[in-house]
Amino acid sequence: MQIPNKTYDIIIIGSGPIGIACGLEAKKHNLSYLILEKGCLVNSLYHYPSNMTFFSTSEKLELDNIPFISINPKPRKAEALEYYRRIAVSNDLNINLFEKVLSIESEDETVHSIKTSKGIYTSKKVIIATGFYDIPNYLGIPGEDLPKVNHYYNDPHFYAKQKTIVVGASNSAVDAALEIYRKGGDVTMIVRTPEIGQRVKYWVRPDIINRIEEGSIKAYFEAEIAEIKETSVILKTPEGEKILENDFVLLLTGYRPNFGFLKNIGINISQDEKHIPEYGKESMETNVSGVYLAGVICGGMETHKWFIENSRIHAQMILQDIDKKIKKAS
Structure with a gap:
């Protein structure tokens, strides 16, 4: 040494x-x-x-x-x-x-x-x-260590034609959701709060809100992932438990x-x-x-x-x- x-x-x-x-x-x-x-x-x-x-x-x-x-x-x-x-x-x-x-x-x-x-x-x-x-801020949920889960996002090309869940509503999550959607990915956002975060870049926030409202990007608000499985995820939502087929999960929770x-x-x-x-x-x-x-x-x-x-x-x-x-x- x-x-x-x-x-x-x-x-x-x-x-x-x-x-x-x-x-x-x-x-x-x-x-x-x-x-x-x-x-x-x-x-x-x-x-x-x-x-x-x-x-x-x-x-x-x-x-x-x-x-x-x-x-x-x-x-x-x-x-x-x-x-x-x-x-x-x-x-x-x-x-x-x-x-x-x-x-x-x-x-x-x-x-x-x-x-x-x-x-x-x-x-x-x-x-x-x-x-x-x-x-990363880990969620501590079952399946968080599966290979299909990542706490960092790099390039949207990887997620083209894949069912990708993006967890979070900050700048990183919103950017990832929009980019993956525009590269042909099937995107679902899981958001704990009732709306997209107020700190999201002002020129991006209207874009993500409009994509959600038109249905191009699906979103579950006031929802959390309870468990991640090999080919699906289990959600807790205000309407009860839901199971979504899924290929990749991006936990962009800060x-x-x-x-x-x-x-x-x-x-x-x-x-x-x-x-x-x-x-x-x-x-x-x-x-x-x-x-x-x-x-x-x-x-x-x-x-x-x-x-x-x-x-x-x-x-x-x-x-x-x-x-x-x-x-x-x-």
């Missing part, structure tokens, strides 16, 4: 847009840093659906005033991958990819030991910018941060259903001295609260606080 002979000023965990923003700020402050990423560059974004369109316009996704030029009113996934990759490469950011962080142990606020799948590092400060896309990882570090998590981690609103430093949070992970289960556009500022807030404390200690 690799044991480096230097201590970094900052270890940044996660190479998403906010992790990259933290790296850019570290360079500005002339602080030594290393970004650790368990997958590829902007790993979560890479695993978004292939045809995904952002809710935000391109200028709201920009980092460090570097222009994001898009040919579309709302940029697509491929454009965002190109943008963030070019930033990381052209700025020669210090990033180790495909290296998963396993644990963080803090001797005190200035000495942190970061164990990864490839080595051990020491750092004065740690920034956690890992997002929330890696752990995702959550890795709370276990945060708790193992010693970060306090609120005991309510929101599971908000403890951090200072001005510094973004957690209750574990020297460990900071950045980006959507700050929202706990409120994964709709923080986006790239409103959490970019975290990088500046954190680096200002770190720079001040490192200079004071030296």
